[in-house]
Amino acid sequence: MVNIDLSPVGYVLSPVEEPGDMPLGGRDAVIELMPEYAEALQGLEESSNIWILSWFHKAPRDVLKVKPGKVNPDLPEYGVFALRAYARPNPIGLSLVKLEGVDGNRVYVLGLDAVGGTPVLDIKPYFENDTIFSPLTPYVRGKSREMRRGMIRKHALVHHGEECPDMLIGVRMAAIAEDYFGQLNCSDLMVKVQGSPCLADTIQGISRARFANPPRFNYSNMSDRSETIWAKNGRVLTICLKDVFSREDINYLADEDLFYIF
Numbered sequence: 001m002v003n004i005d006l007s008p009v010g011y012v013l014s015p016v017e018e019p020g021d022m023p024l025g026g027r028d029a030v031i032e033l034m035p036e037y038a039e040a041l042q043g044l045e046e047s048s049n050i051w052i053l054s055w056f057h058k059a060p061r062d063v064l065k066v067k068p069g070k071v072n073p074d075l076p077e078y079g080v081f082a083l084r085a086y087a088r089p090n091p092i093g094l095s096l097v098k099l100e101g102v103d104g105n106r107v108y109v110l111g112l113d114a115v116g117g118t119p120v121l122d123i124k125p126y127f128e129n130d131t132i133f134s135p136l137t138p139y140v141r142g143k144s145r146e147m148r149r150g151m152i153r154k155h156a157l158v159h160h161g162e163e164c165p166d167m168l169i170g171v172r173m174a175a176i177a178e179d180y181f182g183q184l185n186c187s188d189l190m191v192k193v194q195g196s197p198c199l200a201d202t203i204q205g206i207s208r209a210r211f212a213n214p215p216r217f218n219y220s221n222m223s224d225r226s227e228t229i230w231a232k233n234g235r236v237l238t239i240c241l242k243d244v245f246s247r248e249d250i251n252y253l254a255d256e257d258l259f260y261i262f
C-alpha cells in the first residue's frame with residue numbers, strides 16, 4: 001500500500017463551527033495559509049473561482065451510505081461516493097468558491113462549505129474546461145417547495161449573474177415546471193421560451209437545455225410576452241405571465257395570480 005504523507009497548508013476561519021450549522025451552498029470565509037506557503041498564492045487573483053480541497057476533520061470515516069439529509073431526509077440512501085456528504089473513508093472536502101481577494105497569506109472566498117478550523121490541503125484554479133453545460137446529476141429533490149425554489153434561484157443566479165425581474169420570473173416558472181415534471185436538467189425535457197433574453201438565459205441555465213446535441217431549447221425574442229412551454233413524453237405545460245408585475249409581486253404572489261398555467 002502507498003503511504004500518503006499530507007499536512008495542511010492552512011486553516012479555514014469561519015464563524016460556523018459545526019458541520020450541521022453550515023448552510024447549503026456554504027458561506028463566506030477566510031483561508032489562512034501558513035506563512036511559508038504565501039508565495040504559492042502568486043497569480044491566484046487572475047481567477048474568479050477556485051477549488052478548495054480540505055480535510056473534514058469532524059467527519060465519521062466508517063460510513064459508506066448516507067441520505068442527503070440537509071436537502072431531503074425522505075430520499076433513498078446513496079453511496080458516499082455518489083454524493084458529497086462529508087462522511088466518507090477519506091473525508092476530503094471539495095468546494096468550488098468565488099475568490100474575493102488575496103491579502104498576504106489570507107485568501108477571502110464566498111461559498112465555502114467547511115467549518116472554522118478545517119485543515120486546508122490544497123487550492124487550485126477553476127479552468128474554463130472544468131465547465132460541463134449539461135451534466136447528468138443525481139436528482140436530490142428539495143423536501144419543500146420553498147427549498148426547491150431556493151435551489152433553483154441559486155442555480156439561476158450562478159448562470160445569469162444578476163437578479164433582474166425576468167430572472168425572478170424564470171425562477172418562479174421553473175419551480176412550477178419542476179413540480180410537474182421533476183428534474184429539469186433531463187435529456188428528454190424540451191423547453192421553449194418566448195420573451196426577453198434575460199428570461200431565456202435564466203431558463204436555459206436552470207434547465208441546461210441546449211439548442212443542439214440534443215436540441216432541447218427553442219427561443220423567440222419577444223418584448224411583449226413572457227412565456228415558457230415545457231414538454232416531455234407527450235405532456236405539455238405552458239406558463240404565461242399575466243401582466244407586468246413589481247419585483248415584490250414576482251416574489252410573493254401565488255402562482256395563479258402571476259401566471260396562466262395550462
Ligand SMILES: [Zn+2]
Nearest residue numbers: 162164167198
Ligand atoms: Zn437579466
